[in-house]
Amino acid sequence: MSVxxxxxxxxxxxxxxxxxxxxxxxxxxxxxKEALVRRVAEQLGYKPNLAGKALAARKxxxxxxxxxxxxxxxxxxxxxxxxRQAAGEFSDYGVTVVLKTIKGYDGxxxxxxxxxxxxxxxxxxxxxxxxxxxxxxxxxLAGSGVQVxxxxxxxxxxxxxxxxxxxxxxxxxxxxxxMGLLLRGSGKIGILxxxxxxxxxxxxxAGVRSVIRERFPGLSVEDLDETGDDDxxxxxxxxxxxxxxxxxxxxxxxxxxSYGVCRAVLELPEERRPRIVSMDSVPTTVEMLQTxxxxxxxxxxxxxxxxxxxxxxxxxxxxxxxxxxxxxxxETEIRIRETV
Amino acid sequence: MSVxxxxxxxxxxxxxxxxxxxxxxxxxxxxxKEALVRRVAEQLGYKPNLAGKALAARKxxxxxxxxxxxxxxxxxxxxxxxxRQAAGEFSDYGVTVVLKTIKGYDGxxxxxxxxxxxxxxxxxxxxxxxxxxxxxxxxxLAGSGVQVxxxxxxxxxxxxxxxxxxxxxxxxxxxxxxMGLLLRGSGKIGILxxxxxxxxxxxxxAGVRSVIRERFPGLSVEDLDETGDDDxxxxxxxxxxxxxxxxxxxxxxxxxxSYGVCRAVLELPEERRPRIVSMDSVPTTVEMLQTxxxxxxxxxxxxxxxxxxxxxxxxxxxxxxxxxxxxxxxETEIRIRETV
DNA sequence: TTGTATGCGTTATCAA
DNA sequence: TTGATAACGCATACAA
Numbered sequence: 001m002s003v004x005x006x007x008x009x010x011x012x013x014x015x016x017x018x019x020x021x022x023x024x025x026x027x028x029x030x031x032x033k034e035a036l037v038r039r040v041a042e043q044l045g046y047k048p049n050l051a052g053k054a055l056a057a058r059k060x061x062x063x064x065x066x067x068x069x070x071x072x073x074x075x076x077x078x079x080x081x082x083x084r085q086a087a088g089e090f091s092d093y094g095v096t097v098v099l100k101t102i103k104g105y106d107g108x109x110x111x112x113x114x115x116x117x118x119x120x121x122x123x124x125x126x127x128x129x130x131x132x133x134x135x136x137x138x139x140x141l142a143g144s145g146v147q148v149x150x151x152x153x154x155x156x157x158x159x160x161x162x163x164x165x166x167x168x169x170x171x172x173x174x175x176x177x178x179m180g181l182l183l184r185g186s187g188k189i190g191i192l193x194x195x196x197x198x199x200x201x202x203x204x205x206a207g208v209r210s211v212i213r214e215r216f217p218g219l220s221v222e223d224l225d226e227t228g229d230d231d232x233x234x235x236x237x238x239x240x241x242x243x244x245x246x247x248x249x250x251x252x253x254x255x256x257x258s259y260g261v262c263r264a265v266l267e268l269p270e271e272r273r274p275r276i277v278s279m280d281s282v283p284t285t286v287e288m289l290q291t292x293x294x295x296x297x298x299x300x301x302x303x304x305x306x307x308x309x310x311x312x313x314x315x316x317x318x319x320x321x322x323x324x325x326x327x328x329x330x331e332t333e334i335r336i337r338e339t340v
Numbered sequence: 341m342s343v344x345x346x347x348x349x350x351x352x353x354x355x356x357x358x359x360x361x362x363x364x365x366x367x368x369x370x371x372x373k374e375a376l377v378r379r380v381a382e383q384l385g386y387k388p389n390l391a392g393k394a395l396a397a398r399k400x401x402x403x404x405x406x407x408x409x410x411x412x413x414x415x416x417x418x419x420x421x422x423x424r425q426a427a428g429e430f431s432d433y434g435v436t437v438v439l440k441t442i443k444g445y446d447g448x449x450x451x452x453x454x455x456x457x458x459x460x461x462x463x464x465x466x467x468x469x470x471x472x473x474x475x476x477x478x479x480x481l482a483g484s485g486v487q488v489x490x491x492x493x494x495x496x497x498x499x500x501x502x503x504x505x506x507x508x509x510x511x512x513x514x515x516x517x518x519m520g521l522l523l524r525g526s527g528k529i530g531i532l533x534x535x536x537x538x539x540x541x542x543x544x545x546a547g548v549r550s551v552i553r554e555r556f557p558g559l560s561v562e563d564l565d566e567t568g569d570d571d572x573x574x575x576x577x578x579x580x581x582x583x584x585x586x587x588x589x590x591x592x593x594x595x596x597x598s599y600g601v602c603r604a605v606l607e608l609p610e611e612r613r614p615r616i617v618s619m620d621s622v623p624t625t626v627e628m629l630q631t632x633x634x635x636x637x638x639x640x641x642x643x644x645x646x647x648x649x650x651x652x653x654x655x656x657x658x659x660x661x662x663x664x665x666x667x668x669x670x671e672t673e674i675r676i677r678e679t680v
Numbered sequence: 681t682t683g684t685a686t687g688c689g690t691t692a693t694c695a696a
Numbered sequence: 697t698t699g700a701t702a703a704c705g706c707a708t709a710c711a712a
Binding site: 014015016017018021028029030033052054055056057058059092094 | 681682683684687688689690
């Protein structure tokens with residue numbers, strides 16, 4: 001049975017209030033008692049009891065805001081499921097979760113939503129658009145006591161509390177690793193990215209290239225194009241690529257738009273189709289895995305991303321616990337037809 | 341903010357004690373009040389607060405016993421890590437976890453350990469040896485109020501609370517799925533199992549065969565042998581198999597002993613070595629993935645197995661919550677060199 | 681500067 | 697059969 005504030009107060013011969021003041025650094029305690037209490041707490045290995053903390057915290061009723069560019073992006077369905085699950089579990093502890101979704105990647109829209117949401121919450125979770133005014137707003141909120149957690153995508157050098165999401169470099173490595181195995185270490189591949197302006201996509205491409213360099217030098221990147229995370233544009237890009245490079249052995253998709261790519265590939269006769277390794281596991285991707293068009297897909301635990309973001313916010317608010325790392329990465333999972 | 345017992349008592353005009361008696365079916369309540377309280381609780385959507393429950397439960401100090409055949413079996417290291425992690429997190433709630441490991445698969449030894457451990461705990465978690473006296477003991481304990489959770493391996497038709505562990509059939513499917521991709525759908529494979537007497541291993545083999553039948557008819561199983569989950573015996577079995585079938589394209593290992601198999605394979609010249617898909621991710625397997633001898637391994641979240649088993653026991657004891665399913669399966673994860 | 685009292689939600693005990 | 701009360705561990709308002 002672990003040690004409580006009450007026990008510390010009894011052993012050190014002071015009141016519970018004094019122990020509380022020392023442990024929370026609220027001041028107004030004589031140096032001698034302060035030292036005494038600290039020593040006793042240290043020796044007994046005091047760790048605050050979460051149930052007690054949580055119960056007491058109910059009186060304060062915290063709120064957590066979640067702002068996602070999720071409208072029309074099916075990847076976020078699972079993230080939102082994770083957010084909702086956590087919200088349900090933590091409602092017991094007097095914490096409310098406010099979810100707001102927006103459409104598209106317009107910085108001004110996100111900025112305005114941040115502003116509105118931040119007024120009613122203590123922690124704001126969002127997938128930030130990488131623009132200066134957003135970063136500035138994050139810093140401003142952090143300054144005014146509303147902590148920010150970046151989810152799924154990070155921004156450079158901001159005062160956010162932490163980042164929770166994919167390790168983009170590593171997922172690129174995984175995609176190339178599985179492609180190298182499928183091609184037995186040699187062949188020509190094409191890469192389809194979302195946008196050369198998006199940091200995460202570029203990190204994935206860097207991961208792909210690192211594995212080629214270090215493990216599969218027999219693979220060569222013949223072409224690279226953008227899908228804009230959009231199936232229509234992805235179809236066009238893939239069609240062009242397949243026309244100009246009819247001898248491609250593999251396609252690595254480091255962003256969304258895989259359904260469009262698959263449609264282009266399906267126009268080829270079966271024996272000439274390249275192997276495809278994609279990212280994430282949205283319904284259309286599952287379908288393409290099941291029909292054998294995509295061989296493998298690399299996932300980054302979307303549900304867990306949402307769940308953990310809310311969980312971190314909760315722990316920060318209720319338990320006064322800061323994240324163990326500045327960046328919390330999801331595991332990189334490889335899925336095939338049998339494991340989707 | 342969710343509804344509390346206090347609110348129910350105020351609205352229905354009875355005391356908190358009465359509400360408690362109704363909600364817990366403790367009897368000694370007049371039918372009219374019982375109906376009233378039930379109706380109010382229903383309408384308000386009452387859900388007990390976990391923090392409150394947990395705090396109150398501290399007065400009772402429950403114990404959870406964990407009994408594993410883990411000595412000298414490195415697979416269980418991660419399971420135990422999960423058990424310890426959960427034990428630490430739940431110590432806040434007045435729950436003690438007693439871990440006991442035994443060596444080997446002797447039913448009499450396990451039976452004796454069960455007997456000793458069950459005297460000091462409220463829930464017993466174990467990986468049962470599939471023998472009649474063990475099943476009988478499980479039923480006996482369940483009858484006497486000590487619930488049993490089977491971990492990692494299950495037994496037929498016992499009165500256990502639930503099973504938590506791998507979906508053996510599915511992991512066999514995954515292993516064959518990845519092998520089929522590596523071999524492009526055609527080739528000769530050999531299977532190395534632990535023992536033809538162990539249910540889980542046989543289920544994995546059935547999974548392998550089902551994928552061959554339905555998706556990769558070009559694969560043929562040329563040979564099958566036992567490793568006894570032991571590297572020395574595995575080496576001998578694999579050596580024999582490779583000698584008698586020098587044209588094997590792939591080996592699927594559905595049990596432990598992969599290091600012994602790899603040693604046998606490494607005696608072949610590189611170009612004649614079969615592809616290897618193994619199970620689990622013990623240190624020697626990681627090493628063989630990194631050196632490229634094993635191409636992929638199928639994991640079943642050993643840490644999560646241990647964590648969730650204790651978590652389930654905790655929820656049962658403290659929160660009075662029964663498992664949602666009779667069998668709780670781990671996710672089937674494929675790992676390659678880049679993702680171990 | 682220090683101690684005491686109260687409340688968070690649940691459970692258990694005791695008295696009526 | 698019912699209600700009042702105390703306790704779990706923590707936080708805090710208030711009194712001394």
